Amino acid sequence: MAGALNLLLWRMPQMAITLVLLSLAAWFSIGLMPGDPVSLAMISDPRLTPADIERLRALHGLDQSLIARYLAWAGGVLRGEFGYSRLFAQPVWRVLWPALLSTLALVGTAVLLAAGLGIALGALAALRPRAAPVVDGLALLAQAVPSFWLGILLIILFAVRLGWLPAGGAPDAGHSALPFLVLPVATIAFGQMAGYARHAAAALSAELSRPHITSARARGAGERRLLWHHALPNAAVPLLTLLALDAGALVSGALVTETVFARPGMGKLLYDAVMGNDYNLALLALLLVALVTMLATLLADLAQRWIDPRIGER
């Protein structure tokens, strides 16, 4: 337990520093991008006079330097004022929260499904050598298919041709969200499955040939029991790491799937915020996604220690 506490004490400041550096880097890269809110305002109202534009700049604080604006923003964040989204005219949290929930539902389901299926396939490959090439091929395919392509193929087949599932979008209030999750979840899960299948197959076949398993087998333990009670717990460590990395990366990486299926979510929101020069929204979304990623990794590390206390010191 002391190890876990140590890990937390060591990681927390590290995460904080990463977040600060990230926010700085993001602020300046958005600043480096052409076009500011005032030039966007000029496009929507061509009759603005040069004097209007001057005043607008002052109003938006654009007459100040990037760093001064960053400090003002950071001060606000430290006081708990996250500001308003320029794009949606809403407090950023009100925009972010539903998007985060929607993405977590999508990614959470997909990652769990991918891990479940992948591990099952990996176990199959490890236990039945004859199935191994099939599993291998499937994993190869899953890894190689561009996800937006797969998404569109699924839409054509299941929504347009067969009409079984909605082609995308979100359910109306009071309707079940489940049908709307199936295709996007399948799209993400299929791609992610490959990693789990390969790792599980490799780890399990390595575990299954270790002496303690062989001796257990000699004592007459069933294959299924061997797998569940002996091999899987030991193979779980790398799989957990993979799970954590996936979960984090996917929160923002769902962008493509969210676009193809017209689902509102973090990926789409972040993209729009960056493209729409919405500093407050883009920064907070980016930091939130980074935080989720880092927390997922932290959780995986903690879980590893719990499963395998030997990892303790590095």
Next chain:
Amino acid sequence: MRHLLAVLLALLLFTLPAAAQAPRDSLVIGLSQYPSNFHPNIENMAAKAYILGFALHPVTAYDAEWKQSCIACTRLPSLENGDAVLETTPDGKPGIRVTWQLRPDWKWGDGTPVTPEDFRFAWEAGRAFETGLGPAEFYRSAYRFESAGPHSITLHFDKVTFDYAGLGQFQPLPARIERPIWEADRANYRTRSAYETDTTNAALYNGPYRIAAVQPGAGVTLERNPHWGGPAPAFNRIQLRTVENNAALEAQLLAGQIDMVAGELGLPLEQATALQRRTGGRFRFHYNPGLTYEHIDLNLENPVLADRRVRQALLHAADRAQIVARLFGGQQEVAHGGVHPRDAGFDPGIPQYPFDPARARALLDEAGWTSGAGGLRRNAAGETLSFDFMTTAGNRTREQVQQILAGMWKTIGVDARIRNEPPRVFFAETVSKRRYGGAAMFAWVSSPENVPRTILHSDEIATAARNWSGQNYTGYKDAEVDRLIEALPLELDANKRRPLWAGLQRRVATDLPSLPLWHRSDAHVWPQWLDGVTPTGHQNYSSLWVTQWRVR
């Protein structure tokens, strides 16, 4: 594992949406954009204008015939009927006083009437610069507000223009709700307004529908406004769903999740014509000519393009009719200039540039660009006839047209180098600061009889000294054009305006500071059972007339 799958499958089968078997009291509309805010007087944006068209009525609007008409007034003001009176402003300029008589049954969604106070507040908030409502010019010009009764409002303008009868996007705001919010914090009104914080409040809406639910980024649900005094609309509920990816929008239409695609914010024309070919009679398609003018601005500071003969040759060598026929299924019109053929100001005698590669070659020869090695033309100094050709990256239609045009120009020995940028970079930096080296393809969206002052007047050339304001991105300078543009808005007699319009168009079509391509058509896709939708082709969208929509 097997059990889990069975449960999942069962859940799926029982929760599938019952596909449109109920009596048709609701309509689902697909849109390609989500509105970034819901305040009617802040920032004009297509998705917002379409959605608010169901829920908020302006006083006046252009109708399907592109004529100014009353929506919430009882008669259109004119000098003849005495509702508009020419006067002199306090500082001695010619001005005009215009009075609108409001419909007496006009109510907000909570049953309270729309009053002149609501207009007074909207006008005051619009004039406060720190509040930042647009358009700035309207509020600057409307210097005094009065009311002579519960259903009458009067504005004094310090400028007389022929379109004085219209109130444009100026709309009343419920003062009871909005004024206290505005007075508490004027600078942050745009985010504190009830339209953003309490969007589903019925008291904010005065049209046939009100916004009943909002799913950020995904859709808006409209329900009937119980206090609506006009003819009852056909649907109890209208769902607007935003699908930004074109293929996904088409998929949702084919899967029956959406009933129709709004033409104003819908499928690209070439996708719609292809869809029509494939689906036969399943949907009704309507291609409506609109006021979106697709063109190529030429940078007149580029020595190659500064020569008028080169610009004319480029247009002669571009087979626009062929592109329209092949790419757009023949469903939109080749443009001869910025004024739409249906517009009151259109001049049929405008110089035209039919596809004529021989003429194009002759013009280039005459301009000193002769055929050289590699098929490219060179001038006496040995420079090749070549320029950058830019447009918005990611807009598939434009990218296709661009590549076709570059191919056509190559056949007459002109090298157009394609260089594209994301829209945000392209518009906010490259075009508006006139940093495109050669040609820039994009569209202007205008309204009927819109005087192209910001695009063609020499005072509107964007420069650093002017903070890059102005939309004359070509750098076009012509004294006669300036004079016509200044005279046009002041001429109140439509018949006397006609020669001015004609002169302007002929002059510009001869000089060709930009190459006209076509006026875009909107592709409306309706279910067979829907009737009465009347597309307008301008920024007063079909949703304003939703009470005429009927189930067949």
Next chain:
Amino acid sequence: MTRLHLGLALLLLLLLAAVAAPWAQAWLGTDPFAPDLFARYAGPSPDHPLGADELGRDLLLRLLYGAQVSLGVGLAAALAASVLGTALGLLAAWRGGWVDAVLMRLADGLLALPALPILVLLAAMDPAKLGLPRGEAATDMLRIVAILVIFGWVGVARLARAGALSLLATDYIRAARALGVTEARLLWRHVLPGLAAPVAVACALAVAGAILTESVLSFLGLGIQPPSPSWGNMLANAQEAVFEAPLAALWPGLAILLAVAGCALVADGVARRGR
């Protein structure tokens, strides 16, 4: 063994196809860069063996030219990331101390970052502000390669560092040091070769990742700009018209699939051989 060979054969085939593009063009006699409005979405024919795209250009030839861009981006990004990653990983392992700490914290930080939004951010940055010409195909490729390297080196560096640490701790290296072998020679002759296998695996996977990422960036409109074809932008263009011409989306998708599968097979093969 067979995996490695199969993968290498696949990649070699694709590379040959890329190189053969001009000859194929001469043989077919059509210009894959000249639009032909009369052949939009034409089906397969002797003139167009795989059909034509949305502008009537030959799909086969565009696939071949696209292979030059896609494989070029993939290989360049993967090689650059591998070289940089190996160098930094080796440096961290060899120097240790604060160099190691700084490099590895940087790597941790980059790993913790959400990659896609940052890719979007970088892709949308204005190259002109960095003194590069905007919109040129070469700038596009360079930009995408640079972006991929920024994230790509981390994985390689970690692998290289771990491998180098364990190699540097072996008795063999200690003995070599004791014999007075110079540090440079030690690293070059004795440590680096030991890293070859894991780095090769990472590199092969990075090629695959780069090709997929390029297609995603193209899908978002931030990839290689027309008129240069890449598999990514061909696929992204075709997906919009997927109902109209499903075949146009099939071919580039298949090409990406084959290339990625080839890389994965190579990676797998090398890894198994190392075991």
